[in-house]
Amino acid sequence: MTDNVQIKEEIINAVAELDEDKVIQLAEKALREGVMPEELLSTVNQGMLIVGQRYEEKTYFIADLIMAGVIFKEVLGLKRMQELFHSKNKKKIGKIVLGTVCGDLHDIGKDIFRGFAETNKFEVIDIGVDVPKEAFLKKIQEHKPDILGMSGILTYTVDTMKEVVDALKEAGLRETVKVIVGGSHLTASTADYIGADGFATDAYEGVKICLRWMESALEGGG
Ligand code: B12
Numbered sequence: 001m002t003d004n005v006q007i008k009e010e011i012i013n014a015v016a017e018l019d020e021d022k023v024i025q026l027a028e029k030a031l032r033e034g035v036m037p038e039e040l041l042s043t044v045n046q047g048m049l050i051v052g053q054r055y056e057e058k059t060y061f062i063a064d065l066i067m068a069g070v071i072f073k074e075v076l077g078l079k080r081m082q083e084l085f086h087s088k089n090k091k092k093i094g095k096i097v098l099g100t101v102c103g104d105l106h107d108i109g110k111d112i113f114r115g116f117a118e119t120n121k122f123e124v125i126d127i128g129v130d131v132p133k134e135a136f137l138k139k140i141q142e143h144k145p146d147i148l149g150m151s152g153i154l155t156y157t158v159d160t161m162k163e164v165v166d167a168l169k170e171a172g173l174r175e176t177v178k179v180i181v182g183g184s185h186l187t188a189s190t191a192d193y194i195g196a197d198g199f200a201t202d203a204y205e206g207v208k209i210c211l212r213w214m215e216s217a218l219e220g221g222g
Contacts, residue, residue, distance in 0.1 A: 004035050008043045015047020016054070018067045020074070023047075027075050037084040038204065041112065044075050072108050076115075085115030092123040094214045097139045097177075098149040099131035101160040106153035113149060113182055113203035120207050122147075133160075133167045140173055146217070147210050150196075152183045158190045165195040178213050182206050 007030045014022040023044070030040055051068040054060035075081060096117055100110050107129045114124045125143050127135060140148060148168075150161050161181050168174040179196045182203065191199035197213075200206030 004030060004033060007033065007035065008039075011040075011043050012047045012050070015044055015068070015071060016050035018051070018064060018071065020067070020071050023071050024074055024078070027078060031078070031080045037081050040075065040081070044072055048072065069108060076108070076111065085119055091121065093121045094147065094210070095123045095125070095143060095145040096147045096149050096210065097125045097127065097136070097143055097145040098151070099127040099136060099139075100129040100151040100153075101157050101164065102130055102132045103160060104152050104154050104157050105129050106151070109153060109182060109184075109203060110149075110151035113151065113206055116204050116207040117149075117210065120211060122207075122210065124149075133164045136164050137167055137171055137173070140168070140177060141171075145177060146214065147178045147180060149206070149210075150179070150181045152181065153185075155185045157183065158186070158194060161194045161196070169195075178210075180206055180209060 007026060011023060011026045011030060014026055027040055027044070030043075031037065035043075048068055051060060051064060055065055098110060098114055098117075100107055110126070110129070114126050117124050125139060125145065127139050136148065136150075148164075150164060152158070152161055165174065165179060168177070168179075178198070179194075180198045180200065181191055181194055181196045182200050184201050186199045186201060188199070198206075198209045200209060
């Protein structure tokens with residue numbers, strides 16, 4: 001961890017103010033000055049939380065949420081960030097089918113999870129956003145993944161995720177795949193209600209759980 005406190009604060013403020021040019025300029029500067037890409041992501045995320053608060057307070061509107069999304073995606077697209085997500089290792093350790101559940105269009109957290117998973121040698125079949133349970137089932141039958149990853153940012157997606165897990169059970173597929181759910185509103189008890197094997201409010205933590213699952217499967221622990 002570096003202690004570039006000032007530049008990080010400037011980035012948080014620029015994201016909160018939706019100042020696209022300034023965010024990109026500061027993000028590039030921060031990376032040049034030694035801020036780690038992972039730290040940059042979490043810094044930008046702090047700015048996003050302020051955008052969300054302003055939306056709740058009705059000082060920001062839907063157009064502002066859209067702008068915040070555009071800014072985050074630009075940061076993710078910076079060369080150094082792409083390098084973070086780029087896996088040179090061709091040998092894969094496991095397969096993940098990943099999607100944002102039905103009714104939810106938020107894909108930034110999903111994309112970050114995908115990036116970290118690919119860097120950690122997973123093959124990821126990303127089936128996008130607003131994915132109906134039937135499509136999850138179809139992709140699981142087709143690709144036979146080790147893990148199903150579901151992202152849901154809107155709070156009601158807890159029920160949508162549960163519907164997918166229930167559908168897996170009905171189709172006799174539940175035991176064939178580990179299920180991880182991700183979203184900042186999730187807790188151990190909601191994950192339990194969903195019937196997931198694991199949950200994470202942070203994409204990197206989620207990937208660490210997936211790595212542990214693959215290790216224990218290799219050791220014969222299932
Ligand atoms: C940008 C944004 C949008 C953009 C999304 C653009 C995009 N391409 O994703 C757009 C404009 C589309 C949008 C739309 C809406 N949004 Co919006 N949006 C946001 C905002 C500002 C940032 C979200 C974000 O990307 N955060 C950054 C990422 C990195 O965080 P994250 O997604 O949570 O991901 C992290 C974890 O959750 C986790 N994770 C995520 N997925 C996964 C998956 C796995 C497998 C794992 C392990 C981990 C994991 O890892 C990530 C961190 O490492 C938030 C505010 C906030 N505080 O988050 C509101 C927010 C999420 N939106 C909100 C709302 C209400 C809406 C709308 C309903 C608004 C409207 N009236 O139309 C619509 C819904 C559209 C829909 N059907 O989905 C509310 C949700 C409230 C709720 N309790 O459900 C929020 C919280 C704003 C608020 N405070 O009111 N939004």
